[in-house]
Amino acid sequence: MKVLVTGGAGYIGSTTAKALEESGHTPVILDSLLTGPRSFVGDRIFYQGDIADRALVRRIVEEHPDIEATIHMAARILVPESVDLPYEYYRDNVAKSLELFDELVALGKPRLLFSSTASLYAPKDGFEVVEGDPLDPQSPYARTKRMMEQALEDMAAASDLRAIILRYFNPIGADPDLDTGYYLREVSHVLPILTEAALGVRETFTITGVDHPTRDGTGIRDYIHVWDLARAHVRAVEKFDEVLAAAASPSTIINLGTGDGVTVRELVAAFERVFGRSVPVTEAPPRPGDAVGAFANADKAAALLGWKAELSIDDAIASALAWAEKRSQVLGYE
Ligand SMILES: NC(=O)c1ccc[n+]([C@@H]2O[C@H](COP(=O)([O-])OP(=O)(O)OC[C@H]3O[C@@H](n4cnc5c(N)ncnc54)[C@H](O)[C@@H]3O)[C@@H](O)[C@H]2O)c1
Numbered sequence: 001m002k003v004l005v006t007g008g009a010g011y012i013g014s015t016t017a018k019a020l021e022e023s024g025h026t027p028v029i030l031d032s033l034l035t036g037p038r039s040f041v042g043d044r045i046f047y048q049g050d051i052a053d054r055a056l057v058r059r060i061v062e063e064h065p066d067i068e069a070t071i072h073m074a075a076r077i078l079v080p081e082s083v084d085l086p087y088e089y090y091r092d093n094v095a096k097s098l099e100l101f102d103e104l105v106a107l108g109k110p111r112l113l114f115s116s117t118a119s120l121y122a123p124k125d126g127f128e129v130v131e132g133d134p135l136d137p138q139s140p141y142a143r144t145k146r147m148m149e150q151a152l153e154d155m156a157a158a159s160d161l162r163a164i165i166l167r168y169f170n171p172i173g174a175d176p177d178l179d180t181g182y183y184l185r186e187v188s189h190v191l192p193i194l195t196e197a198a199l200g201v202r203e204t205f206t207i208t209g210v211d212h213p214t215r216d217g218t219g220i221r222d223y224i225h226v227w228d229l230a231r232a233h234v235r236a237v238e239k240f241d242e243v244l245a246a247a248a249s250p251s252t253i254i255n256l257g258t259g260d261g262v263t264v265r266e267l268v269a270a271f272e273r274v275f276g277r278s279v280p281v282t283e284a285p286p287r288p289g290d291a292v293g294a295f296a297n298a299d300k301a302a303a304l305l306g307w308k309a310e311l312s313i314d315d316a317i318a319s320a321l322a323w324a325e326k327r328s329q330v331l332g333y334e
């Protein structure tokens with residue numbers, strides 16, 4: 001199958017493109033390179049441009065009439081930046097996505113997969129969340145994702161559009177061949193920060209929040225190897241019509257997580273086990289807006305996609321460490 005992947009130069013998009021190829025499919029990448037590095041595209045079919053450029057989307061479909069589905073991953077993704085630049089976030093993640101969807105439906109390409117986030121869930125006792133649980137998006141970024149979920153549900157109910165909405169938990173690790181991985185220079189996620197502390201790039205790792213109502217007081221998350229996440233997209237594309245038939249709806253929401261909740265202290269312990277040395281750790285209050293967290297009930301993904309995460313947190317940490325060694329070579333900076 002040929003699959004349009006917007007944001008295919010990004011962290012998750014480039015890994016998903018690789019997973020599609022490994023299953024015999026052909027990704028067609030649309031990315032503006034707003035943040036994604038050109039080197040992550042490799043020699044794949046590539047259109048550099050904006051998702052809201054209707055003429056470009058038309059040209060892509062004319063040149064690849066056999067595109068069977070679109071995985072829409074292109075977005076701005078930084079929570080603190082979204083607080084400072086709400087216009088840019090609502091414009092790019094909401095307004096531009098609507099242009100893309102409308103154009104794709106008009107071109108007779110109604111199958112859409114959408115990247116949403118687990119950070120939509122409201123806090124819940126026990127921390128295990130199912131797709132129908134209450135939501136409470138806490139940032140402009142998260143609100144753009146919730147708005148798009150609602151827009152997709154409404155458009156699917158009223159038009160030919162068909163949508164599988166994937167709520168990602170916390171992706172970590174790199175592509176198994178180490179062609180792509182986490183690429184931000186200013187690292188903002190926990191595992192890249194922990195890796196920098198381990199490698200001496202920063203003095204210590206600071207646990208942000210130690211008084212949460214979790215088993216050890218630190219934030220809980222569901223860390224999923226990015227390769228497992230990528231493989232889930234392949235399943236969703238291959239089984240697209242079957243999934244929506246089973247859901248008995250023109251759109252459906254699916255959690256993509258491992259089903260295991262891991263606290264920050266447990267993540268540090270796993271990291272030290274894989275790394276073979278201890279990491280200097282300090283403690284601090286939560287970051288502004290920091291959530292206690294959640295982990296996935298992944299039953300719907302198992303039932304509808306026939307997918308579950310296979311790689312362990314140790315696999316993902318080993319992969320992140322190997323990528324940290326190789327990253328400057330791939331990206332051309334330290
Ligand atoms: N990384 C996470 O922790 C996480 C968690 C949950 C959901 N998500 C979602 O998954 C998707 C992929 O995330 P990622 O971590 O790979 O991010 P990323 O920033 O690495 O990738 C996003 C890509 O989209 C491109 N892009 C942005 N705006 C564009 C536009 N208007 N037109 C064309 N291309 C554009 C960027 O250049 C980049 O290559 C995003 O939608 C994100 O919101 C990510």
Ligand SMILES: O=c1ccn([C@@H]2O[C@H](COP(=O)(O)OP(=O)(O)O[C@H]3O[C@H](CO)[C@@H](O)[C@H](O)[C@H]3O)[C@@H](O)[C@H]2O)c(=O)[nH]1
Nearest residue numbers: 079117118119169170188189190193206207208219264290
């Ligand atoms: O230096 C640090 C950084 C983070 N944490 C903690 O580690 C956990 C995970 O933090 P992080 O990696 O930043 O992930 P999230 O807070 O879950 O947020 C990210 O992951 C979400 C996916 O669930 C995305 O939607 C968000 O955009 C993205 O910021 C939290 O408990 C943090 O308090 C620390 O203890 N020290």
